[in-house]
Structures are given as C-alpha cells and as structure tokens.
C-alpha cells in the first residue's frame with residue numbers, strides 16, 4: 001500500500017482546507033504487512049506508462065510541457081490533434097507524453113461542466129470523468145455529513161476525488177481509498193494539500209483512523225456501477241441493482257455499523273424494496289436531471305418523527321426524500337415521506353378521465369414516490385406507480401409544472417396519423433412516461449406537413465395506455 005499524501009504545489013484557489021493529519025489504526029487493509037505491488041521506476045530513456053505517465057503530464061509538473069500546451073491554446077492549434085501532436089513533439093516532448101497530455105486536454109473539456117474550472121489543475125481518467133459526481137451535488141453530500149457532526153470522512157472508492165474534494169472544502173478531514181492505480185495517482189494529485197489518498201482495495205477490515213471518536217467518523221461510498229456488459233451503443237450498461245455495485249452493498253452495510261453516518265450513492269433507478277432496513281434514501285435532481293439516490297445509514301440518522309422541519313442535510317431513519325437542486329447547487333425544494341398525507345392520495349383507475357391539466361413533478365419527487373406531497377385536495381395520480389398527476393387547477397409549485405391537456409388519443413399509429421393531419425402538426429415532439437408504448441411505433445407514418453408544434457405524451461391512466469396532447473408548461477418553477 002502506498003500513501004500518496006499530496007504536495008502543496010497546486011494553485012491557492014484549489015487549497016480550500018489545510019492538509020490532513022490522519023493516522024490509521026493498523027489492520028490488514030491498512031497494514032504495510034500487505035502492501036500493494038509497487039511497479040519498478042522506469043529506467044532513463046524507457047517509455048513511461050500507466051500512473052507514471054499520467055503523473056508526468058500533471059499541470060505544474062513540467063514547465064516545458066505546460067508552455068507548449070499554452071502556446072497551442074493561444075495559436076488555436078489545440079483543436080487539431082495532428083497539428084497539436086506534431087507541435088508538442090517539435091518542442092521535445094516524447095510521443096507517449098504528447099499523446100497523454102492531449103488526452104488530458106480533451107478530458108478536461110469533457111469534465112468542465114461536471115467538475116467546474118478546477119479541471120484545469122486536475123489529472124483525469126476517462127472512466128473517472130464518466131463516474132465523477134457533479135461538484136454541486138458533491139457539496140450536498142458533504143453538507144449532510146457535516147450536519148451530522150462528522151469531522152473525519154473516509155471516501156471508499158474515491159475515484160478522481162470529486163466527492164472527496166467537496167468533503168475537504170466543507171472543512172472535513174478526508175482520506176480517499178482507491179483500488180485502481182492510475183485513478184489513485186490522479187486523485188492524489190487532485191487532492192494535494194486537501195487530504196490523503198491511499199491506493200488499496202478496501203475490504204471489511206477497514207479500520208477507523210486512530211484517535212477519531214466513532215461519533216465523529218463518517219464513511220462515503222460511491223460504488224462503480226458499470227457491469228461491463230456493453231449495450232447496443234457499445235457503452236457499458238448502467239445498472240442500479242445491489243449485486244452490481246463495486247464495492248459491494250454488503251461491504252457498505254458492514255462498514256456502516258462502525259461509523260456515525262455512512263452515505264452510499266446509487267443509481268436513481270434504485271428500487272424502494274432494495275433500501276436497507278432503517279436506512280434513509282434520498283433522490284436528488286440537479287438542474288432538472290435526476291442524478292442519483294443516496295442511501296444514508298447509521299446512528300446519526302434523525303428519528304422519523306423528529307419534530308424539527310425536514311431538511312435536505314438531515315436524513316431521517318426509515319424515510320425517503322427528494323431534493324431538487326438548481327444549476328448552482330442551491331436547494332430549490334425538499335420533501336420527505338414523513339410529510340405524506342396519512343390518508344394517501346387519489347389514484348385514477350382505467351375507467352377514469354384525467355382532469356384539465358397534467359401535473360409533471362420534478363423527477364426526484366416522482367422517483368422517490370412522493371408525488372402525494374405535491375398534489376392538491378382534488379388532484380390525483382394518473383395511475384398506480386405512474387408518479388405524474390392530474391388536476392383541474394393550473395397552479396404549479398416548486399415541485400411541479402402543469403400542462404393543459406389538449407386532447408386524449410389512442411396511442412395507435414392510425415389515430416396519431418389522423419390527428420396530426422387534422423390539427424396541422426408541423427413539428428412533433430413525443431415524450432413518454434409510465435407507458436409501454438414505443439414512441440417509434442407511434443411516429444410511424446406520421447406526416448408533419450402542417451405549421452404547428454405539438455407535444456404528445458405517451459402515458460397511462462389507470463392501466464389504460466393513452467397519448468395526451470399537452471400544451472407547453474404553464475408555470476416553470
């Protein structure tokens with residue numbers, strides 16, 4: 001095992017908290033008696049590879065490379081890979097380093113929206129960028145652990161360190177553990193001056209840092225969720241099943257018994273039946289995108305009937321919640337299942353007709369099964385488990401937007417073709433929620449030769465498959 005404590009050579013803007021001084025209890029996972037194999041250092045003239053190659057192209061590592069990359073930017077040649085590679089080699093950069101540096105530049109642009117401008121100082125890997133948490137969402141995770149009184153957090157499977165960075169920025173002492181060597185090297189660079197990174201495969205022997213009170217220790221997990229099974233587009237399929245998490249949910253729940261609060265990020269499609277007993281599950285949307293669910297566990301959870309108002313940073317044992325974050329990460333709305341009306345809400349059956357308006361909730365609310373929190377007295381859910389509602393009132397809320405229902409149609413190609421011709425549709429948008437009908441089938445043969453734009457929603461009322469023509473939203477909260 002190597003301890004890659006960070007150096008202090010990053011720009012000051014990146015150094016949001018002092019270096020940590022974490023000492024670890026010895027135990028097999030943390031014990032030098034079972035070290036990870038250290039690859040031999042390359043001989044002079046030998047090509048660099050793996051983590052050594054990655055470290056050699058870190059911003060600030062080599063002034064010649066940094067200057068050559070800056071020159072490419074200002075001359076506009078950075079966008080032409082062939083010209084950029086030739087220019088770096090002409091500046092004396094070895095081909096493998098030139099390729100690695102250009103790959104970093106490309107990854108930085110891909111990661112900028114997710115990770116912010118700090119990408120300019122970071123080392124990245126392709127898989128790490130795909131799996132990293134958006135920085136505005138990572139800040140919420142950190143706020144929850146901090147609000148529970150946690151002071152020291154172990155981020156198990158820290159990846160490139162997006163969550164770890166947010167934890168450190170919230171003033172917590174952090175240690176990231178990462179099993180993949182290149183990713184650990186990148187994380188060590190990214191967290192330099194902020195926390196410790198350990199390259200190791202964490203297991204059930206993971207011990208609490210020495211001298212840390214269990215009531216002040218938190219665990220964060222963001223398990224890898226790729227199965228490695230490629231879908232039709234060649235990308236690994238996203239899953240949200242407990243068996244496919246790495247580290248496993250078993251390891252998460254075992255270790256969670258030792259800390260005050262443990263958070264484990266899972267896919268937003270996580271089934272309610274798979275929430276561990278007594279845990280809290282929090283669904284989060286950011287800028288309108290449903291991004292994750294987090295399972296919170298441990299003695300620091302508040303009781304379900306806590307008299308304090310519900311809060312996005314204070315999870316309750318045995319409840320579900322939804323948190324809607326704005327683009328800048330501010331909390332726009334939060335709801336908890338303890339707020340659901342005791343008598344439940346009305347759900348339409350197959351013989352019922354929807355009201356005048358469609359109620360479209362934020363996806364976090366719908367996925368958390370909390371539509372009932374946002375429905376008014378006369379409103380109803382469209383069908384069992386649909387998660388969208390209907391109302392005779394146009395009023396939206398911080399959770400919902402309403403659309404006038406223009407027409408109800410059978411979701412059959414012939415009916416849709418006739419409707420498109422009769423109402424002079426020129427541009428057709430087909431949306432789908434809670435329906436088993438394939439949008440491609442419905443669109444088949446529809447001629448859009450008219451002048452108006454129409455939105456068709458494939459959904460169901462009770463168990464009846466329907467297509468609703470809906471107007472654009474009346475109120476966007």
Ligand SMILES: C[S@@+](CC[C@H](N)C(=O)[O-])C[C@H]1O[C@@H](n2cnc3c(N)ncnc32)[C@H](O)[C@@H]1O
Nearest residue numbers: 131132133157159160161162163179202222247
């Ligand atoms: C989804 S990524 C973490 C992303 C990170 N939260 C971020 O925002 O950058 C999960 C990481 O866990 C690592 N991992 C999986 N099992 C592990 C284990 N048992 N011990 C340490 N790391 C592990 C993987 O190599 C991967 O980099």
